[in-house]
Amino acid sequence: MEVLQAFRPLPRGVFKVPKAVIQHQPNPRQMDVAQHMAMGGMVIERDDDDLPVEFGGEMQTLRNQEMERDLYRSYFARFDNFIYSRPAKRYLDDLNTNGSSSADNCSGDVSGESNSNIIIGDDNPLALPGPNRITVGVEFELSLAVSRSWSGLQDPHPNDGRWQSENLIPEDETDPFYRLSLRNLVIDTLRRHGLVASKTKEMEIGLDGGERGWLQDLNDGRSCPNLPTLMLWQPYYRWDQRKSRSENCILAARDMSTQFITFHDNNGLELHRTRDQTIEDFSIQKLPLSVHGLDRSIRHDEQVNIRGEIAQNWLDIIRHYQDGLEAAEEGSVDSKCIQVPGADPKYFSWTCTVDESMAVSEVLPRHYEIPGDSILPPANPSITLMPRPPQLYKWWPGEVKSPIYDYDDPATLETLRKACAALRNTYRIHKPMAVTETGLHIHFGQENGWTLLQLKKFTTFWLLAEQFLETLHREERSKGNIYALPLRDSCSISAALFRHEEDPRVRENLPTTRNRDPQRSYEYTQLMNMHVPVDLPAEADFPQALREIITEVWQYDTITGLSHGMTCSEEGDYGSVMYRVRGNKRTGSEPGVMQTLEVRSMQGTLDADHVWRWMSICQGMIRFCRDSTPEEFNDGLRKWALATETLAKVIGVPEEYFAWFEERKNERGYFAYPDADRVNWADPFMVPGFADVYEGLSTL
Structure with missing residues (x-):
């Protein structure tokens, strides 16, 4: 039987259904057709292949006595073994004793017995005690101009003044470490502006979740930015003749790893900016020369093995420490976050990933207003074929995600403003444009569930x-x-x-x-x-x-x-x-x-x-x-x-x-921006600030 044929609302008339779908419920209190229609019952078209049965007789389905007490609840009354849940029973008891109930009190606050939601059947079960705050989480998609697309070009907007990378110009935009570097840069920016942000492991970036290096940053260039200072580090360990070889190897690795980490702290170096290659080179070049007091009677090949064992132990300790740093990056919690039971902890702080659904590469010059003087000549005169907007830049499709906030907390709006201002004040972010397909997504939840x-x-x-x-x-x-x-x-x-x-x-x-x-x-x-x-x-x-x-x-x-x-x-x-x-x-x-x-x-x-x-x-x-x-x-x-x-x-x-x-x-x-979706290439970026992306003025 087709659903549309059998259940499409029709004008009022005799309520008829196929025998095949009726379960008989004998009951001394019977409701006839007139009663059913007076109740506003839905009229259902029968299947012509079945003989009709009128609603009434042994088809009684509602109890009139309970209906008189609670018209709304009667619609949910089970036909056999009618049993009220505890809140519903309390509701009827209220009617019997006070002549009134708390049925009208359906607020989100379910903290007390007196103002609890009245359950209407089991489709609206009682929430756990406590507030039922409406939670919000925002996903901001953005197109960020990373650098000029070629090294021989000028900065397309030299008077803008916001960040542009030199080191990322030659990098492959599909390289996971390129994507990761920009993600980490955005997180660092949010942190500098007072937001709690985490460098989480995001599959969209393209690295395997088990790989090390989630904190690395190619913005520093391919060479290790900490290397010039680290060359001054001099590890030291004196071999203790009273201890066994195994004990000495463990102690040497432990002491020199502590020295390495302390040297970073004392010189203002961030360990995640020390390249893995630098660490491996040090284990081969510096550590073997730093173990003093080895017994000269030990054969040369045995000394090599000892130093190799120390180097491997040292590498294991440093890598374990790096893993701890990466794990700590994922454990930050914004004090304003609503830690909803069962929610992924990654939504307890600001995070960032990439979103390939955005399509800056599909934007064509015809999508812009291009004033004659808005495209600068190349810095290198040998370049004769100039790219056109927007390909004068390398772009990064980012998605910044907020923690779970309480909508009613006044700090929520201020925090969103702080995040938007941090990004717009620091980076060149493309104004909204239809063809880029950037979206704004808001997750709504309820603390006690739906x-x-x-x-x-x-x-x-x-x-x-x-x-x-x-x-x-x-x-x-x-x-x-x-x-x-x-x-x-x-x-x-x-x-x-x-x-x-x-x-x-x-x-x-x-x-x-x-x-x-x-x-x-x-x-x-x-x-x-x-x-x-x-x-x-x-x-x-x-x-x-x-x-x-x-x-x-x-x-x-x-x-x-x-x-x-x-x-x-x-x-x-x-x-x-x-x-x-x-x-x-x-x-x-x-x-x-x-x-x-x-x-x-x-x-x-x-x-x-x-x-x-x-x-x-x-x-x-x-x-x-x-x-x-x-x-x-x-x-x-x-x-x-x-x-x-x-x-x-x-x-x-x-x-x-x-x-x-x-x-x-x-x-x-429909809503439209002032440029009617033809961005002026002379001014293609959101203006600094947190409000209007064209003028920066707040009218809220």
């Missing part, structure tokens, strides 16, 4: 608002961009409903509740009717296709199932929201699962104020979905869809945040 009901509400809200939200960003972000595809068109539910002939396997991601548990499916239909204004006209941006997708959303009985349903059907594609959540009714600690919603709609920028406005809108939607009662949620969606209330008012964010976006929309109704 519930299935919260995710269903958010998914519904996002699908209804998605077309409007797209206009807050540049048009190319939602038009054919495989890194932020609209969910209403690209999710697996949409593909299964409307494009299943392309790949029948996508139907596997549809919910199976109707076949496994028709009674629970009926409950979910009632739950959807309570939350979603299903009677909205199609003109209110609620077309039939969207109704069908949302109907499927409310039929999932696990978070993992819903996550699969909202994932893009095409491998390698990314939706505007990535559901990085797994679980049954509530997300928990699960290895390798971030348990976040990753919102990917926004174009890349280092304008912290711009990011904050968008972040605030998204968190407002999340908070509204989490904290609203069914009536508030339904009413909010209805008022916004019918334009009787603004989205800002519904979700509780300042009206001026939306006004800021509206003021910057182009004639096509």
